[in-house]
Amino acid sequence: MSKSAADRIIDHLGPTLALQRRKRFRRDTVLIVDGTLVPTRDHSIAEQSTSYRYSTDHQVVIDADTRLVVAVGRPLPGNRNDRKAWELSGAKDAVGKTTVIADGATGPPAWSSRTAARRARPNSRPGRRNTKASHRKARARVEHVFTRMKSRKSLRDCRLKGDGVHHAMLATARLHNLVLAG
Numbered sequence: 001m002s003k004s005a006a007d008r009i010i011d012h013l014g015p016t017l018a019l020q021r022r023k024r025f026r027r028d029t030v031l032i033v034d035g036t037l038v039p040t041r042d043h044s045i046a047e048q049s050t051s052y053r054y055s056t057d058h059q060v061v062i063d064a065d066t067r068l069v070v071a072v073g074r075p076l077p078g079n080r081n082d083r084k085a086w087e088l089s090g091a092k093d094a095v096g097k098t099t100v101i102a103d104g105a106t107g108p109p110a111w112s113s114r115t116a117a118r119r120a121r122p123n124s125r126p127g128r129r130n131t132k133a134s135h136r137k138a139r140a141r142v143e144h145v146f147t148r149m150k151s152r153k154s155l156r157d158c159r160l161k162g163d164g165v166h167h168a169m170l171a172t173a174r175l176h177n178l179v180l181a182g
Contacts, residue, residue: 024096025070025095025096025098029063029064029065029098029099030063030064030065030098030099030100030101030138031061031062031063031064031070031095031098031099031100031101032061032062032063032064032100032101032102032138032139032141032142033059033060033061033062033082033086033091033095033100033101033102033142034059034060034082034102034103034139034142034143034146035057035058035059035060035080035082035085035086036057036058036060036146036149036150037049037051037053037055037056037057037058037078038055038056038058038075038150038155038158038165038168038169039053039054039055039156039157039158040054040055040056040075040158040160040165041054041157041158041159042160042161042162042165044161044162045075045077045162045165046077046078047077047078047079048078048079049078049079053078054078055078056075056076056077056078056158056165057075057076057077057078057079057080057082057085057089058072058073058075058076058089058166058169059072059073059082059085059086059089059091060072060073060091060142060145060146060149060173061073061091061094061095061100062141062142062145064101064138064141066180067141067144067145067180068176068177068180068181069145069149069173069174069176069177070094070095071091071094071095072091072166072169072170072173073085073086073088073089073090073091073094074088074089074090074166075089075165075166075169076088076089082102082103083102086102101135101138101139103139145176148176148179149172149173149176152172152175154168154171154172155168155169155172
């Protein structure tokens with residue numbers, strides 16, 4: 001198959017493989033959100049991140065029970081913090097009022113998610129350390145999803161320009177869900 005034929009096929013199938021947004025969630029659903037950096041060669045949408053590489057930041061929301069990817073936010077420059085990227089990427093709008101677990105980012109009341117308890121004080125209530133441990137275990141799930149998604153070459157060094165980075169992330173999320181669903 002020629003490169004041009006493969007490119008036409010990918011351009012045609014890319015949007016159909018993309019992850020579709022869910023309209024509603026069950027009442028007891030708990031979601032986990034975190035941001036990941038995808039190295040990108042397109043400098044018009046990327047910025048230098050903490051790793052000194054040009055990358056885009058993607059907010060990924062997963063279901064805590066099934067580990068399926070629920071939503072992927074629009075790509076933002078890699079130098080954004082997760083709290084700001086959560087609002088700007090559209091991931092917050094995709095989940096609505098569902099309970100969301102995030103990392104320990106502090107912010108205004110608009111950051112409506114459960115965050116990790118800071119440091120347990122010596123005279124604090126006994127169950128606080130257990131809460132912190134369970135929060136860490138739940139958040140490890142999203143890191144495992146990132147590891148599985150980034151094992152694909154398309155996200156280790158994304159050469160797509162413009163909106164292609166977002167389509168690659170959505171297609172990888174869809175493939176991740178297909179692998180987990182069986």
